[in-house]
Amino acid sequence: MLDLRSDTVTRPTPGMRAAMAAADVGDDVFGEDPTVCKLERRMAEVTGKEAALFVSSGTMGNQLAIATQTRPGDDVVVGEGAHPVFYEGGAGAALSGVQFNVVGRGGFYTPEELEAAMHPPVYFAPRTSLVMIENTHNRAGGRVWSAAAALAVADGAHRLGLSAHLDGARIWNASVALGVEVGVLCAPFDTVSACFSKGLGAPVGSALCGPRALVEDARRVRKRWGGGMRQVGILAAGALYALDHHRNRLAEDHVNARRLAERMARVDGVHVDVSAVETNIVNMDLDVPAADVAVAARHLGVLIGPSAPRRLRAVLHLDVPSSSVDGVADALERAIGVVARSPR
Numbered sequence: 423m424l425d426l427r428s429d430t431v432t433r434p435t436p437g438m439r440a441a442m443a444a445a446d447v448g449d450d451v452f453g454e455d456p457t458v459c460k461l462e463r464r465m466a467e468v469t470g471k472e473a474a475l476f477v478s479s480g481t482m483g484n485q486l487a488i489a490t491q492t493r494p495g496d497d498v499v500v501g502e503g504a505h506p507v508f509y510e511g512g513a514g515a516a517l518s519g520v521q522f523n524v525v526g527r528g529g530f531y532t533p534e535e536l537e538a539a540m541h542p543p544v545y546f547a548p549r550t551s552l553v554m555i556e557n558t559h560n561r562a563g564g565r566v567w568s569a570a571a572a573l574a575v576a577d578g579a580h581r582l583g584l585s586a587h588l589d590g591a592r593i594w595n596a597s598v599a600l601g602v603e604v605g606v607l608c609a610p611f612d613t614v615s616a617c618f619s620k621g622l623g624a625p626v627g628s629a630l631c632g633p634r635a636l637v638e639d640a641r642r643v644r645k646r647w648g649g650g651m652r653q654v655g656i657l658a659a660g661a662l663y664a665l666d667h668h669r670n671r672l673a674e675d676h677v678n679a680r681r682l683a684e685r686m687a688r689v690d691g692v693h694v695d696v697s698a699v700e701t702n703i704v705n706m707d708l709d710v711p712a713a714d715v716a717v718a719a720r721h722l723g724v725l726i727g728p729s730a731p732r733r734l735r736a737v738l739h740l741d742v743p744s745s746s747v748d749g750v751a752d753a754l755e756r757a758i759g760v761v762a763r764s765p766r
């Protein structure tokens with residue numbers, strides 16, 4: 423089976439497993455796990471922030487950023503399709519009591535659109551405290567915020583007296599696609615969350631990076647939420663291995679995504695904007711129900727997920743080798759043909 427449902431499905435490689443098995447560990451709730459401390463120092467350095475906190479997931483990273491930079495009742499400005507709005511179980515409302523103010527189009531917005539979304543400073547209006555962007559943007563199909571566009575929004579937020587958070591679950595892909603250092607892409611933001619368990623291929627984990635005092639506050643909230651882990655250096659070792667070995671190869675996933683998109687764009691009944699395929703995600707709009715195509719594709723050895731009634735999302739990653747991309751395209755073409763020909 424080739425699994426293109428997400429880049430979270432990767433399995434640790436033998437080298438990563440060996441690094442994890444050999445990890446030096448301690449009790450991280452006491453701050454005594456040397457491998458976690460090493461990963462946190464490394465992430466602070468990579469993102470150019472004072473400190474970093476190892477957390478269980480990208481969701482926890484985003485939610486800690488919200489919890490530490492807002493008060494209940496506040497507005498958090500996000501772009502369309504933002505991960506915390508769609509996929510975090512309503513945690514913004516449930517855990518921090520915030521509401522989301524969605525601006526712009528397709529996940530991207532400008533400082534002008536941000537400013538226009540501000541409420542008048544009257545007692546009955548919510549206070550806006552935090553602005554978030556997602557780079558790369560998941561629901562937009564892995565599209566990339568340029569360094570300049572991200573800087574403009576973060577600067578705009580700061581001019582308005584707001585904090586700026588970067589959901590950098592796939593910041594590694596953005597960096598490779600733009601040829602710009604991760605630290606440069608993170609620099610304009612107060613906080614950044616970045617994931618090890620997506621394209622980088624580690625089994626678990628993300629980091630929240632930012633000012634030391636904020637990160638220490640997040641450590642307290644992480645414990646409150648049950649996220650304090652013990653000999654978790656075993657997992658941090660997987661993340662360190664991923665940082666050392668799996669970053670540069672992301673370019674291969676981007677080439678594979680483009681090749682799949684180009685192939686699928688030639689298939690009858692498939693609509694793919696090839697120019698929008700900037701990283702490792704391919705959105706394909708279909709004339710037939712996407713869920714039916716996913717079932718047919720499974721019978722042909724390809725797992726793929728519908729992200730809307732007539733949209734399939736394919737995600738390229740470490741466990742989808744370049745040599746299999748044409749086979750995936752053939753299987754999807756056949757699956758679409760089967761569904762198109764079946765009586766409805």
Ligand SMILES: Cc1ncc(COP(=O)(O)O)c(C=O)c1O
Binds near residue numbers: 556589
């Ligand atoms: C943009 C973005 N942010 C955050 C997350 C959350 O990550 P996790 O699944 O580790 O909670 C994801 C997961 O796919 C994501 O795509």
